[in-house]
Amino acid sequence: MSLLSIVDAQVRFGGVRAVDGVTISLERGNVHGLVGPNGSGKTTLVNAISGFARLHDGSVTLNDEQISGMRPDQIFTRGISRTFQSIRLLSTLTVRENILIGTDRARAEGDGRGAGKLLPRDAVNDRVDHAVALLGLEKFAGDFPSQLPYGLQRRVEIARSVASRPELILLDEPFAGMSRAERDELSDVLIEIADDGFTLLVIEHDMRIIHKICSHLFVMNFGRCIAEGSPRETAELEIVQEAYLGKQHGTA
Amino acid sequence: MSGYFVDAMILGSIYALFTVGLSLSWGILGVLNLAHGSIFMAGALSAYMITSAGALPLAVVLPASMLVSGGLVVLMELVAFRPIRRRAANPLAAELPMAIASVGVSSVLVAFANNFTAGYSLSLPQDMFTVSSINILGLTITNIGALIVVFAIGLTVALGLYVARSRQGRALKVIAQDSYVGGLLGISMNRLALGTMFISGALAGCGGVLFSIHVNSMHAYMGEALLLKAFAVIVVGGIGSIWGAAIGAYVLAAAEVLAVVSVGVGMRDVVAFVLIIVILLARPQGLLSKRKWQRS
Amino acid sequence: MISWLAYYDDVIGHMFVLMILAFSMYVVMRVGVFSVASIGFWAIAGYGAAIADQYDVPPLLIVGGALLVSGVFGLLLALLAVRLSGLSLTMVTIAFVLLLQVIVLNWEDVTGGSLGIFGLPVHIGTYGLLAVVIVVAVLLALYERGRTGRAQDSLLHDEQLAQSVGIDIRRQRIVALTLSALLGGLAGCLNVFQTGMMVSNEVGFHVVVDALTMVILGGTAAWYGPVIGAAILAWLPQMLSFADEWRLAVQGVIIVVVLVFAPQGAAGLIQRLARGVAAKRRSSLLKRREPQDVSA
Ligand SMILES: Nc1ncnc2c1ncn2[C@@H]1O[C@H](COP(=O)(O)OP(=O)(O)OP(=O)(O)O)[C@@H](O)[C@H]1O
Ligand SMILES: [Mg+2]
Numbered sequence: 110m111s112l113l114s115i116v117d118a119q120v121r122f123g124g125v126r127a128v129d130g131v132t133i134s135l136e137r138g139n140v141h142g143l144v145g146p147n148g149s150g151k152t153t154l155v156n157a158i159s160g161f162a163r164l165h166d167g168s169v170t171l172n173d174e175q176i177s178g179m180r181p182d183q184i185f186t187r188g189i190s191r192t193f194q195s196i197r198l199l200s201t202l203t204v205r206e207n208i209l210i211g212t213d214r215a216r217a218e219g220d221g222r223g224a225g226k227l228l229p230r231d232a233v234n235d236r237v238d239h240a241v242a243l244l245g246l247e248k249f250a251g252d253f254p255s256q257l258p259y260g261l262q263r264r265v266e267i268a269r270s271v272a273s274r275p276e277l278i279l280l281d282e283p284f285a286g287m288s289r290a291e292r293d294e295l296s297d298v299l300i301e302i303a304d305d306g307f308t309l310l311v312i313e314h315d316m317r318i319i320h321k322i323c324s325h326l327f328v329m330n331f332g333r334c335i336a337e338g339s340p341r342e343t344a345e346l347e348i349v350q351e352a353y354l355g356k357q358h359g360t361a
Numbered sequence: 362m363s364g365y366f367v368d369a370m371i372l373g374s375i376y377a378l379f380t381v382g383l384s385l386s387w388g389i390l391g392v393l394n395l396a397h398g399s400i401f402m403a404g405a406l407s408a409y410m411i412t413s414a415g416a417l418p419l420a421v422v423l424p425a426s427m428l429v430s431g432g433l434v435v436l437m438e439l440v441a442f443r444p445i446r447r448r449a450a451n452p453l454a455a456e457l458p459m460a461i462a463s464v465g466v467s468s469v470l471v472a473f474a475n476n477f478t479a480g481y482s483l484s485l486p487q488d489m490f491t492v493s494s495i496n497i498l499g500l501t502i503t504n505i506g507a508l509i510v511v512f513a514i515g516l517t518v519a520l521g522l523y524v525a526r527s528r529q530g531r532a533l534k535v536i537a538q539d540s541y542v543g544g545l546l547g548i549s550m551n552r553l554a555l556g557t558m559f560i561s562g563a564l565a566g567c568g569g570v571l572f573s574i575h576v577n578s579m580h581a582y583m584g585e586a587l588l589l590k591a592f593a594v595i596v597v598g599g600i601g602s603i604w605g606a607a608i609g610a611y612v613l614a615a616a617e618v619l620a621v622v623s624v625g626v627g628m629r630d631v632v633a634f635v636l637i638i639v640i641l642l643a644r645p646q647g648l649l650s651k652r653k654w655q656r657s
Numbered sequence: 658m659i660s661w662l663a664y665y666d667d668v669i670g671h672m673f674v675l676m677i678l679a680f681s682m683y684v685v686m687r688v689g690v691f692s693v694a695s696i697g698f699w700a701i702a703g704y705g706a707a708i709a710d711q712y713d714v715p716p717l718l719i720v721g722g723a724l725l726v727s728g729v730f731g732l733l734l735a736l737l738a739v740r741l742s743g744l745s746l747t748m749v750t751i752a753f754v755l756l757l758q759v760i761v762l763n764w765e766d767v768t769g770g771s772l773g774i775f776g777l778p779v780h781i782g783t784y785g786l787l788a789v790v791i792v793v794a795v796l797l798a799l800y801e802r803g804r805t806g807r808a809q810d811s812l813l814h815d816e817q818l819a820q821s822v823g824i825d826i827r828r829q830r831i832v833a834l835t836l837s838a839l840l841g842g843l844a845g846c847l848n849v850f851q852t853g854m855m856v857s858n859e860v861g862f863h864v865v866v867d868a869l870t871m872v873i874l875g876g877t878a879a880w881y882g883p884v885i886g887a888a889i890l891a892w893l894p895q896m897l898s899f900a901d902e903w904r905l906a907v908q909g910v911i912i913v914v915v916l917v918f919a920p921q922g923a924a925g926l927i928q929r930l931a932r933g934v935a936a937k938r939r940s941s942l943l944k945r946r947e948p949q950d951v952s953a
Contacts (some may be wrong), residue, residue, distance in 0.1 A: 147864045160820075161817065161820075180820070180825070181817075181820035181821055182819075182820050182822075182823045182824055182825045182826070183825075185820075185821060185822060185823035190821070190822075191821055193817070193818075193821070197815055197817070197818045197821075199807075199810055199811060199814055199815065199818070200814070201810050201814070201878065201928065201932075202807065202810060206807060209807060210807050210808075210811060210822050212806065213804045213807055213822065213823070213824075214808075214822060214823030215823065216822060227804075251935075252936065253932055253936060256936060265876065269822070273823075285710070294929050338819075387744065391744070393744040393747065393748065395751070404926055439912050440913070440917075441916070441917060445916060445917060445919045445920075448917075448920065453743070456743055457689070457691040457743070457744070457747070458743055458916050458920060460691060460744060461691060461869055461912065461916060462912060462913050462916045462917070463910040464866060464869055464909075464910060464912065465866075465869070465908070465910065465911070465912030465913040465916070466913060467862075467909070468862075468866045468905045468908055468909030468912070469905070469906045469909035469910060470904065471862065471905060472902070472903055472904070472905035472906035472909065473906065475902070475905070476902050476903070509811075538795060582862065585755070585758075585862060586755070588751065588755060589751075589752055589755035589756065589759075591754075592748050592751070592752050595748075596705075600745075610719065627763055630756070630759040630763075631756070631759070633752070634752055634753075635755040637749065637752050638737070640741065641737060641749065642737070642743070
């Protein structure tokens with residue numbers, strides 16, 4: 110059984126069909142890549158899974174429970190955590206507190222219904238410590254986000270997601286704006302996170318990174334999933350090459 | 362019976378003149394201008410100040426007062442709304458501070474009026490406009506009442522057509538939907554904001570002058586009571602809709618006159634609140650502003 | 658010192674009442690909602706207390722009744738209002754206050770109309786009020802520590818982020834609006850107990866401006882924001898004694914200026930200073946420990 114199944118999902122904004130009949134499923138323990146040209150609907154698909162965009166048609170199910178139609182906070186407590194394409198950290202809180210926010214409403218493990226008790230304090234601390242260590246943020250836990258370089262701010266967001274120990278982590282362009290060295294480091298971290306047992310869906314333009322970290326790739330164009338499969342085979346398909354024709358990124 | 366009809370028409374016209382601008386700046390720019398009542402009052406007050414400087418006919422005083430009240434809202438845009446908008450992380454985040462700032466401006470205007478009038482009610486000089494009764498289509502109406510109706514319908518229709526037909530008007534609609542896309546299309550948010558704000562203030566000022574002639578009195582708080590009515594009108598007509606505001610204005614006026622006739626004077630000011638609550642319960646989604654903004 | 662305290666006893670007492678009203682505004686603003694419903698509950702509880710006092714109901718019973726009534730009505734209003742968001746929600750709370758104004762002025766038999774109710778016994782002195790303020794402040798400070806405080810911060814600065822980490826916006830707002838109603842009711846009741854009167858002015862525009870001045874000036878960053886705001890507002894008349902009739906104008910200017918130039922208010926500035934100090938201390942500590950860090 111798949112962890113997450115999306116069946117014929119459609120999201121429209123007025124006349125724009127941002128997601129136009131996508132049917133895909135995510136398998137437990139995998140790192141999934143999601144690529145596609147600008148405006149192809151990647152973010153909107155992530156929004157649809159996490160409850161930020163209303164489905165016009167179709168459904169999303171997590172562990173056999175339908176989550177489409179639920180509010181974002183309900184979907185979070187059922188075990189899906191996400192980051193945003195732009196950095197979303199609270200400037201009034203320290204790095205550690207920003208990560209704590211991810212555990213504040215997280216439920217004890219093994220409860221998929223989102224109705225479980227809130228975590229006890231020591232469990233919270235364990236999770237935060239673990240996430241901090243995983244993302245290599247030990248030295249910066251007491252700092253405020255504005256004191257950190259951009260690449261580290263991105264890591265804090267990922268740590269916030271990891272700390273909630275979700276069944277599925279959705280990352281919207283976590284590598285955007287990073288230097289090559291930072292990308293390489295972060296991709297190693299993501300591999301570690303995956304080894305830790307997390308399931309990931311990562312939006313990314315850089316195919317080099319995709320090849321490195323993903324075991325399964327989805328390619329979107331014009332709101333549709335035009336191809337999927339192992340990154341190497343999928344990237345070579347003609348239809349995928351066409352979608353990227355004239356686009357610099359993605360084939361880099 | 363026809364007397365009630367005339368009452369409702371005049372009342373509805375005042376509501377329309379007041380609300381159209383309020384609804385427009387809310388719907389298009391996300392500015393809930395809580396100083397709108399004070400702007401209405403400022404129109405009347407400036408008419409008083411102008412005429413106390415020298416005897417002038419309404420044909421001069423009215424445009425001058427509209428210029429003043431429109432100018433005041435433009436000033437608000439420049440000193441308060443624009444800086445707040447520029448600072449905000451996103452357009453939605455600016456909405457609440459802008460509304461709060463408008464209360465601050467309102468407070469300044471009310472204080473000024475209170476000091477000027479020493480807390481009393483004033484009336485505009487008779488020689489500016491002589492009120493008399495006229496007969497139109499068998500209806501007896503005062504000439505100022507007729508003027509109010511003509512101005513309300515004329516200005517609303519003109520504005521509605523302008524927004525629907527002209528290039529600038531369509532640009533307004535684009536901005537209302539998405540100021541970011543508006544920027545991409547080369548629409549200057551700042552210029553349109555100034556225009557919208559000016560029109561909004563001028564309409565309110567026009568209403569204020571005519572209303573103070575109609576009831577032969579004006580005072581510092583004369584606009585406050587209208588705010589509640591305007592909210593009901595906006596709830597009925599939809600945020601940002603000119604035609605909606607016009608229709609809502611007459612619907613509310615008719616409902617109020619009906620309530621006064623059938624229940625009693627005490628009911629008049631409750632109708633608006635009841636209308637808001639009922640519509641709120643029946644279809645809250647209709648109330649929600651169409652502006653939806655997502656940063657992801 | 659003692660004589661100074663005695664001389665300004667009324668001002669200090671009123672300052673404490675204002676602090677509770679400011680807390681009431683603060684708890685909703687803290688979760689990113691602009692509501693003026695506090696003034697509504699301040700008025701309802703105020704008139705309720707004044708009327709009950711005329712019938713010699715024991716003061717403690719009056720406070721209990723005020724809390725019960727504001728809590729229940731606050732919850733009802735909250736359930737209704739959270740169906741909306743942003744400016745629409747604000748609008749409903751303003752309509753609520755405007756309706757109360759109409760009721761107070763028209764229901765003369767009960768409210769005393771524009772004159773109000775006065776000549777009531779004074780039930781609470783400055784020390785009693787201070788005790789209430791301390792209790793409320795401590796409870797609020799405890800309440801906003803840890804999990805709840807972080808949730809409030811995220812709602813204040815980034816609703817989408819709040820939702821993405823599992824915070825139920827509606828529930829948070831219902832809690833905040835109800836809490837705000839309780840505090841507003843408490844403040845209104847204590848106001849009557851301190852001054853021995855309730856006048857229609859207390860539902861008026863100037864209370865809205867007062868409340869906003871406090872919460873904007875103090876800021877919504879932490880519980881001490883409204884304390885600072887109320888302290889300044891209470892002493893404003895002393896500072897402006899030469900220009901009392903311009904007080905509203907001064908407050909209006911304060912609101913706009915703070916919103917434009919220091920939107921985080923006094924508490925936000927204090928927090929930012931504290932953050933700067935903490936950061937500096939940390940970095941100097943780190944420098945001293947640098948060798949260890951490298952080896953680790
Ligand atoms: N809130 C919205 N309102 C209207 N249209 C939207 C909205 N969000 C997205 N769209 C439109 O939907 C389409 C898909 O956008 P989306 O952000 O999902 O693309 P994307 O694949 O994430 O692109 P990018 O690589 O630039 O992040 C675009 O045409 C976009 O303009
Ligand atoms: Mg995107």
